[in-house]
Amino acid sequence: MNASENNKYRELTLWIVIFFILLALPTKLVFFQKNDFSLGKEFSQKASIRQSSIASKRGVIFDRNNNVLAEDIPSYEIGISLKDFSFDPIHINLISTNLDLDIDRLKKRLARKKTKYLVLNQKVAKQKKELIQSLEIPGIVISKRTFKRNYPQGEIFSQLIGLTNYKNEGVNGIEFALDETLKAEDGYQEKILSRKSGVIQNKIIKEPINGSSVNLTVDSKMQFVLFDKLKKLLNFIMQNLRQA
Numbered sequence: 001m002n003a004s005e006n007n008k009y010r011e012l013t014l015w016i017v018i019f020f021i022l023l024a025l026p027t028k029l030v031f032f033q034k035n036d037f038s039l040g041k042e043f044s045q046k047a048s049i050r051q052s053s054i055a056s057k058r059g060v061i062f063d064r065n066n067n068v069l070a071e072d073i074p075s076y077e078i079g080i081s082l083k084d085f086s087f088d089p090i091h092i093n094l095i096s097t098n099l100d101l102d103i104d105r106l107k108k109r110l111a112r113k114k115t116k117y118l119v120l121n122q123k124v125a126k127q128k129k130e131l132i133q134s135l136e137i138p139g140i141v142i143s144k145r146t147f148k149r150n151y152p153q154g155e156i157f158s159q160l161i162g163l164t165n166y167k168n169e170g171v172n173g174i175e176f177a178l179d180e181t182l183k184a185e186d187g188y189q190e191k192i193l194s195r196k197s198g199v200i201q202n203k204i205i206k207e208p209i210n211g212s213s214v215n216l217t218v219d220s221k222m223q224f225v226l227f228d229k230l231k232k233l234l235n236f237i238m239q240n241l242r243q244a
Helices: 003-047 089-098 103-110 126-135 173-177 220-243
Strands: 049-054 068-081 117-124 140-150 187-194 198-206
Touching: 049 198, 068 126, 089 103, 089 126, 117 126, 117 140, 126 140
Parallel strands: none
Antiparallel strands: 049 187, 068 117, 068 140, 187 198
């Protein structure tokens, strides 16, 4: 076999290799396309799922006659969507007055150019929420957020009942002593969202667990009478001391 025939065989072998490489390329491309599509689909499905918490209620504290001493009441978040807000001075003044916000600080916050949504108050009671709604201020956004602790008897039982912190955990008094009984555990849910249809499925993953209520042996009516008499006696003593 001479040199020219060897060159022909080498050239033929090279073309055969190139042929098989070109033949394999479409298969590879189809594989990568399918892979990319599957990954994209999986990512799209994950991106469409949103988790949100379901608020739970801390247990109620009653006196011996089932009068409420401490309870959870609905708490709402109020904010402003700045793209829909009017920036009318009258509206700014109404927000400041009804939510007890410093008007100069509010104006500074509204002036921030990069801000799209501004939280005004995260713990607004139902009555205040309804008042803000009635003002019909453009851009105001109201959403149910959680519960906040309410003490109907006020200062009469403040030392005994105690308080909770921002997490609604007992920090002193009965609230702290019976925290394991009173405390609640939030649940959460998953929402599958569609750009066209909005929420297409809402699935509760974990139900909220409300706290257990307790009854104390104290009598709130008797406590009120004693507190009122003690307060009057203290005022009488203080007046006599000033006159002496």
